[in-house]
Amino acid sequence: xxxxxxxxxxxxxxQQPNQQQxxxxxxxxxxxxxxxxxxxxxxxxxxxxxxxxxLCRELAGELAMAxxxxxxxxxxxxxxxxxxxVLPTERIRAVETGACPHTAIRDDVSANLDAVEDLEEAxxxxxxxxxxxxxxxxxxxxxxxxxxxxLFCIDVAGGGDVARKGGPGITGADLLIVNKTDLAPYxxxxxxxxxxxxxxARGGLPVLALSRKDPGSVAELADWVRSVLARxxxxxxxxxxxxxMAPHSHAPSHAHSHAHSHDS
Amino acid sequence: xxxxxxxxxxxxxxxxxxxTYSAGLEPAVAAGLTRDRIPALLRxxxxxxxxxxxxxxxxxxxxxxxxxxDYGPVQRALAARTPAAPLREASAALGRGVHRLARRLxxxxxxxxxxxxxxxxxxxxxxxxALGAVLNVSEEDLAHAxxxxxxxxITSAALKLLPGDPLDTVAWVLAAEPDATAAAxxxxxxxxxxxxxxxxxxxxxxxxxxxxxxxxxxxxx
Ligand SMILES: Nc1nc2c(ncn2[C@@H]2O[C@H](COP(=O)(O)OP(=O)(O)OP(=O)(O)O)[C@@H](O)[C@H]2O)c(=O)[nH]1
Ligand SMILES: [Mg+2]
Numbered sequence: 001x002x003x004x005x006x007x008x009x010x011x012x013x014x015q016q017p018n019q020q021q022x023x024x025x026x027x028x029x030x031x032x033x034x035x036x037x038x039x040x041x042x043x044x045x046x047x048x049x050x051x052x053x054x055l056c057r058e059l060a061g062e063l064a065m066a067x068x069x070x071x072x073x074x075x076x077x078x079x080x081x082x083x084x085x086v087l088p089t090e091r092i093r094a095v096e097t098g099a100c101p102h103t104a105i106r107d108d109v110s111a112n113l114d115a116v117e118d119l120e121e122a123x124x125x126x127x128x129x130x131x132x133x134x135x136x137x138x139x140x141x142x143x144x145x146x147x148x149x150x151l152f153c154i155d156v157a158g159g160g161d162v163a164r165k166g167g168p169g170i171t172g173a174d175l176l177i178v179n180k181t182d183l184a185p186y187x188x189x190x191x192x193x194x195x196x197x198x199x200x201a202r203g204g205l206p207v208l209a210l211s212r213k214d215p216g217s218v219a220e221l222a223d224w225v226r227s228v229l230a231r232x233x234x235x236x237x238x239x240x241x242x243x244x245m246a247p248h249s250h251a252p253s254h255a256h257s258h259a260h261s262h263d264s
Numbered sequence: 265x266x267x268x269x270x271x272x273x274x275x276x277x278x279x280x281x282x283x284t285y286s287a288g289l290e291p292a293v294a295a296g297l298t299r300d301r302i303p304a305l306l307r308x309x310x311x312x313x314x315x316x317x318x319x320x321x322x323x324x325x326x327x328x329x330x331x332x333x334d335y336g337p338v339q340r341a342l343a344a345r346t347p348a349a350p351l352r353e354a355s356a357a358l359g360r361g362v363h364r365l366a367r368r369l370x371x372x373x374x375x376x377x378x379x380x381x382x383x384x385x386x387x388x389x390x391x392x393x394a395l396g397a398v399l400n401v402s403e404e405d406l407a408h409a410x411x412x413x414x415x416x417x418i419t420s421a422a423l424k425l426l427p428g429d430p431l432d433t434v435a436w437v438l439a440a441e442p443d444a445t446a447a448a449x450x451x452x453x454x455x456x457x458x459x460x461x462x463x464x465x466x467x468x469x470x471x472x473x474x475x476x477x478x479x480x481x482x483x484x485x
Pocket of ligand 1: 043044045046047048049050051077134135136179180181182183210211212213
């Protein structure tokens with residue numbers, strides 16, 4: 001920053017040509033290990049808060065954790081999580097989203113960054129901060145300015161076709177969860193087919209069929225988080241952005257031919 | 265040609281977290297304000313909170329232009345004129361977003377580094393003064409931007425809280441122009457932190473205090 005040390009700025013009333021240099025600094029302190037920020041997105045009611053509760057239950061014994069929730073109304077999710085008793089209540093913060101939950105995790109992440117930074121300052125060093133998005137539609141994903149990694153959660157109750165519909169969360173999130181598999185028989189969904197659809201849309205990115213009633217799947221989820229955390233720590237995890245509206249055909253997939261890309 | 269900076273400053277899409285704020289509208293609606301009273305609320309805000317905020321921002325911009333940047337006096341003067349704690353907290357929260365942007369644009373500029381010395385966190389008008397210095401805007405542009413932002417904050421929150429035709433909100437803003445201009449002029453006339461007008465309205469404070477205790481909220485304040 002060559003010309004920004006000296007306090008020689010003219011009185012601001014005199015209109016000067018703009019002297020400022022575009023900053024190339026990143027906000028994040030470099031070199032300091034900070035918590036992995038893991039976003040959890042997905043449509044309303046698919047089980048995001050339950051996944052947060054599960055992760056706290058599985059991991060809070062070994063990791064220093066905190067949670068930020070985004071909701072249509074401020075603190076419904078936070079209250080649910082506090083009452084679940086899986087984490088000290090003061091480590092669960094809710095942010096106001098001005099009825100713009102989508103904006104809060106992508107276009108303008110200020111409020112969420114503040115909450116994450118506050119938690120790190122108050123209880124840090126932390127290993128893992130979970131951020132739940134407000135339940136939104138299939139296009140709502142986290143900006144890498146907020147989340148280092150993200151999982152996207154759909155459920156069998158939303159119907160077997162959801163995975164095939166695609167959208168940036170389904171095709172590009174670091175992990176796609178097909179949740180509530182225990183309900184599959186009641187809603188006549190073929191879990192294996194739904195997972196296969198999801199896999200073919202994701203070009204090799206992982207898919208996990210989850211139910212809180214299936215301990216094996218819960219263990220897999222916890223292991224996935226541990227592995228991302230390990231990669232975050234050794235610097236091999238590179239945050240990627242699923243984008244707000246990645247067209248289906250842009251999925252990093254070899255399995256896809258033009259024959260059935262159905263964008264536009 | 266004034267350039268882009270004054271426009272940026274007044275742009276509601278600036279990613280500084282402003283969409284979490286309703287400038288008192290949500291608390292007012294909870295207290296019974298109806299849609300037809302929004303123009304009156306706009307006028308009331310322009311005669312009260314907006315004058316104090318714009319004047320504080322201009323004072324901060326002037327402080328930012330000194331050899332030794334010290335925001336302490338304007339921060340203290342503004343805090344003293346913002347007696348309701350939830351309003352100070354909301355202002356500090358919004359200030360963080362503006363501070364983050366200023367840091368991103370000019371991390372080493374004294375106008376920006378001096379913000380980190382302010383305790384507790386700098387209030388929004390103080391950070392806007394710093395950002396104004398970074399963007400090199402005039403006092404007039406800054407005062408107008410703060411006043412305009414007050415109007416836009418309320419009218420865009422109205423689309424969530426008292427929804428109706430969005431085009432109405434533009435007409436409301438334009439109708440408030442004489443009061444907005446008067447507010448900006450009044451703010452520009454303030455020379456020292458000691459002269460900062462204390463314009464908080466009792467109802468604004470009462471509603472803000474009630475809002476802070478409410479659980480189901482969309483907006484900070
Ligand atoms: N059967 C079954 N139900 C589940 C499972 N996970 C969550 N649920 C239920 O699904 C409903 C919604 O769960 P939440 O965790 O609140 O979902 P959410 O995505 O956080 O919801 P919003 O925040 O409102 O978008 C609740 O009734 C949960 O008990 C599961 O694995 N199996
Ligand atoms: Mg939830």
